[in-house]
Amino acid sequence: MDSRGRWSAAAALVIALALAGALIAFNSNDPETEPGSPPSAVESPLEHGATDPAEQPDAEDDEAAAVESPLAATPVRAPARRRALAVSDTPSAPDSGDTGDTDDESDNGADDEFQRYLEETRAVVEADPSSLQAIAGEIVAALGAGDADALGDRVASDEGSQSEFVTYLAERYPAIVTSAPSGTVNVFTAGEATIYMAYAVVTWEDAGLTSEHTIPIPMRFVDGRWYLTSVQHWADSLEFVQSIQL
Numbered sequence: 136m137d138s139r140g141r142w143s144a145a146a147a148l149v150i151a152l153a154l155a156g157a158l159i160a161f162n163s164n165d166p167e168t169e170p171g172s173p174p175s176a177v178e179s180p181l182e183h184g185a186t187d188p189a190e191q192p193d194a195e196d197d198e199a200a201a202v203e204s205p206l207a208a209t210p211v212r213a214p215a216r217r218r219a220l221a222v223s224d225t226p227s228a229p230d231s232g233d234t235g236d237t238d239d240e241s242d243n244g245a246d247d248e249f250q251r252y253l254e255e256t257r258a259v260v261e262a263d264p265s266s267l268q269a270i271a272g273e274i275v276a277a278l279g280a281g282d283a284d285a286l287g288d289r290v291a292s293d294e295g296s297q298s299e300f301v302t303y304l305a306e307r308y309p310a311i312v313t314s315a316p317s318g319t320v321n322v323f324t325a326g327e328a329t330i331y332m333a334y335a336v337v338t339w340e341d342a343g344l345t346s347e348h349t350i351p352i353p354m355r356f357v358d359g360r361w362y363l364t365s366v367q368h369w370a371d372s373l374e375f376v377q378s379i380q381l
Contacts, residue, residue: 222293222366224355226255228324256322256329257379259356264381268316270361271333271352278304278350279311279339291355291362300365308350309341317349320379325370331356332367 229248277285283305290297317334333352355364
């Protein structure tokens with residue numbers, strides 16, 4: 136073969152190789168033929184068995200649904216919220232409603248009222264902390280013993296009958312072995328009621344295991360005495376006021 140023939144054969148070979156390479160590259164970029172390709176970024180989560188949020192049940196439709204109570208050791212079926220009678224405390228909670236007033240004088244008046252409320256609720260707690268902790272201790276003892284009657288006797292009379300609520304509380308805990316008061320009292324409001332949330336550090340034995348927990352004890356101060364309260368259970372919401380250290 137002469138030199139012209141050899142150059143022609145070499146050129147044909149180069150062209151054939153180039154065409155083959157292009158064909159391979161095209162096939163490797165095809166998402167339908169590429170092995171191990173990742174799923175589409177816009178793939179619907181419902182294709183993997185997720186629940187459509189619109190199909191999820193509304194827990195508020197069933198007031199007796201199982202809930203985790205702030206007083207709870209384990210989830211149980213809570214009683215229906217039974218609103219108490221009109222509850223109003225002294226000192227009275229400042230009005231948190233929006234009156235539409237925006238002038239400085241109105242703002243200063245609201246600030247003064249809230250500052251007054253801070254001082255008065257602190258004075259309630261600090262005036263006789265031993266009494267507060269003694270009643271809290273009695274409530275904890277009734278909780279640990281599962282004594283619904285004793286808990287019912289400690290609910291303020293203006294809250295009406297709260298038998299379902301105290302029965303629920305009485306069933307919440309295993310037998311409490313030891314209890315010690317915490318040095319913190321958090322103050323909340325719900326409407327015209329003031330809730331003083333005391334705490335106790337307790338140990339209980341459950342299924343053969345002893346463990347330590349901090350539990351809340353919601354109370355109100357009515358006519359100079361401390362009472363267990365159900366307000367936090369049926370109130371629409373609680374507004375935090377302040378935390379007091381004893």
